[in-house]
Amino acid sequence: MYVSHLQLADFRSYSEVLLEMGPGVNVFVGANGEGKTNLVEAVGYVATLGSHRVSSDAPLVRQGAPRAIIRAKVVRDDRSMVVDLELNPGRANRARINQAPAGRPRDVLGILRAVLFAPEDLALVKGDPGERRRFLDDLLVARTPRMAGVRADYDKVLKQRNALLKSASGRMFGQRSRPDLGTLEVWSDHLAEAGAELLAARLELVEELRPRIARAYAGLTDSGGPAVPHYRSGAFPEDEPPPTSRPQLAEALRAAMDEAGERELQRGVSLVGPHRDDLHLYLGELPTKGYASQGESWSYALSLKLAAFDLLRSDGDDPVLILDDVFAELDSERRRRLVERVRDAEQVLVTAAVAEDIPQELDGVRFGVREGGVESE
Template identity: 80%
Template sequence: MYVSHLRLVDFRSYGDVLLELDPGVSAFVGANGQGKTNLVEAVGYVATLGSHRVASDTPLIRQGAPRAVVRAKIVREDRHMVVDLELNPGRANRARINQSAAGRPRDVLGILRAVLFAPEDLALVKGDPGERRRFLDDLLVARAPRMAGVRSDYDRVLKQRNALLKSASGRMFGQRSAPDLGTLEVWDAHLAETGAELLAARTALVAELRPRVLEAYAGLADSGGPAVSAYRCSADPEGGEPPADRPRLVETLRAAMAGARDRELRRGVSLVGPHRDDLHLQLGDLPAKGYASQGESWSFALALKLAAFDLLRADGDDPVLILDDVFAELDTERRRRLAERVRDAEQVLVTAAVPDDIPKELDGVRFTVSAGVVEHA
């Protein structure tokens, strides 16, 4: 799988740019602030409908423009598909697949699969649990696009339940009429059902990732290991991994919500469910967060992304691998090891501020990027 053409209209710093890309390595080289990352960000957006740099779409639209358009032509074996995404601030985005309107933008998910690693991914190790949950959920959607609907359903139910808890908390402590706990129990059931499906998928995913993370870290770093990853479930008082089958997960979640009822009513928020879980990362006998060095943290974050790449590759197609300003953060030996590991990917997109940051093992097509102009080197 690879992207053969990429066109951006009013996306970030680009008024209108068209790139033709080949399989293998393509490197975008230029000083900081010239638009290199904007190009690979657009590829990542086609794959995930999200940016690795910002939480909303508004910053992706060029200042003063009414909308932005990203068009990508994706080659998968002998099939060609064109995805058009129109980003509309304040209105619903629109998507087209091979010139036909898609029912929803998320219908394009799964057409392009990509794994992107950028400096922001250091938050996978050093950041809050939400960063790690997003990593797992994005990988779930890449492997099975229907999981986008599962995640959306869970978020909708969680929002409704939180609104009810907040209202009930206000009635309890405002000395007004007692809250209707019967309605809350109905939402408990909905949250347990949707949460169990998401939780079962995450648990199975972490089990598949675990040996790959261990192996990838060992191949990148000489210290701090072994790298251990484990799912931590908020519904388990011990914080352990949840049971594997969905019916038991439903009961586990319902029991945990019942046990947390008083605390949830006092705080007016849901305290149990996949939205409170974490992917626990450990180096040797110590948690990676707070104990790993900068180099070890970089290696662990890379290992997570390489494990994701290996898992998607095992499903049958190489995803596009994007390395955004990664090599400047690595020492010479880690650069070499990373390059050796990824150089046989079907398509690798690299950004770098200076040519010397790119290891010789990733020799390929090079583009220069300056003030939004992209040219073959």
Template identity: 70%
Template sequence: MYVSHLQLADYRSYPQVHLELEPGISTFVGANGQGKTNLVEAIGYVASLGSHRVANDAPLVRKGAERAIIRAAVVKGDRQAVIELEINPGKANRARLNRAPATRPREVLGVLRTVLFAPEDLSLVKGDPGERRRFLDDLLVARSPRFAGVRSDYERVLKQRNALLKSASAGLAKRRDADLSTLDVWDEHLAEAGAELIAGRLALVAELQPLVAKSYAELTSVGGPPVLQYRCSAVPDDAAHVPTGSPQLVDVLHSALRESREQELQRGISLVGPHRDDLRLYLDDLPAKGYASQGEAWSYALSLRLAGFELLRADGDDPVLILDDVFAELDAGRRRRLAGHVRHAEQVLVSAAVAADVPDELQGTRFRVHEGGVERE
């Protein structure tokens, strides 16, 4: 799988850009602020419908423009698919696949799959639980696009339930009984959607564990072994067993919701569910977040991404690998070992401010990015 053509209109710093790409390694070199990351970010957006740099779409539209357009041609074997995304901040985004309008943008998910390494990846180890939940959910969707619907359904239910809790918490006593009756219905919906999402995450963590351990050992001899542990908010920390099946998890969530209801009503927010879960990362039986050195944390973050790449590759096709300015953050040894891992992927896209930061193993086709222009050298 590879991207053969990328076209942008009013995306970030680009009024217009047309880029022809090939399989193998392509490197975008340019000083900071010239737009090299915008190019690889756009390709990542086509795959995930989200940016690794910002939480909402507004910054993706060039200043003064109403919308941004991304068009990408994706080659898989002897077939080609063209994806077009129209980004409309404050309104519904639109998508086309081979010129045919999609009912919802998420219908194009799965056509292009990417694995992206970026400086922000350090937050997978040292950041908040939300970063690790996003890592799991994005990988779930990449492997099985139906989880985009599961995640969307859960977020919709959670929003409605939180609104009801807030209303019941602040409302008059005579309205409280009616609110609680409706809350029972939303508990059902949250338990069902939440159980499916948690079951998917648990299965994914089990598959990731040996791959993360293998990648970490190959990247560094310091620390380890890495251990991944999924922390479910519906199950006590000292529980002997966390069920992995969706039907059993529905029951677990129902029970936890009943037990936490009074506290939820007092605080006006949902305290149980996959939105409160965490992927805990350990090194030498110690939490990596508090104990890992900078080098160990980088090795852990890279191992998580490499494990995701191996899972997607095992499904049948190499995902497009994107290395966004990551080599500037790594020492020479980790640069070399990471390059050795990824250089045989079908397509590798690298961005770098300094060409010398890119290991020799990744010296492919080079593009110079300067003042809003992209030129092949």
């Protein structure tokens, strides 16, 4: 799988650009602020319908423009598909597949699979749990696009339940009487069922990732280790194995909600569910937070992405691998080991501020990015 053409209109710094790429290594070199990351960000957006740099679409639209357009031609097994995305801040985005309107933008998910590693991914190790939940959920969707619907359903139920909790909390404290919680109980059941589907998928995913993360980390550095991830949910004790079936998980979630009921009413928010879970990262028996060095943290974050790449590859197709300004952050030994892991990928997109940051072993087609334009070198 690879992207053969990328066309942007009013996306980030580009009023218009058309780029032709091929399989193998494609390197984008340009000074900071010239727009090289914008190119790979657009590729990543086609794969995930999200940016690795911002949480909303508004910054992706060039200043003064009403919308942005991303068009990508994806080649897979000698067949190609063209994805068009129209980003409309404040309004619904639109998508087309081979010129035909898609029912929903998320219908394009699965056409392009990509794994992107960037300096922002250090937050996978040092950031809050939301970063790690997003990593797991994006990988779930990349493997099984229907999981985008599961996530959306869970978010809708959670939003409704939180609104009821907030309303009930206000009535309880304002009138000093306990509100009618019948409707809340119904939504608690819905949240447990939707949450069990998402939780089961995450638990299965972590089991598949665990040996791959350990191998990737061991291959990148001799420091620390082994790298061991543990999924932590408030639905079951940390020192006990999680339930193995969706009905059991739903039952555990429902019981945890009952136990947290008074605290939820006091705070007016749902305190139990996949939206509160975390992926705990350990080097040996020590948590990375507070113990891992900067180099170990970089290696761990990169190991998570390499494990995701390896897992997607095991499904039958190489995803596009994107390395955004990564080599400047790595010492020479980690650079060498990283190159050994990725050089045989079907397509690798690399960005760098200076050409000297790119290892010679990743020599490929080079593009110069400057003054809002891209030229083959």
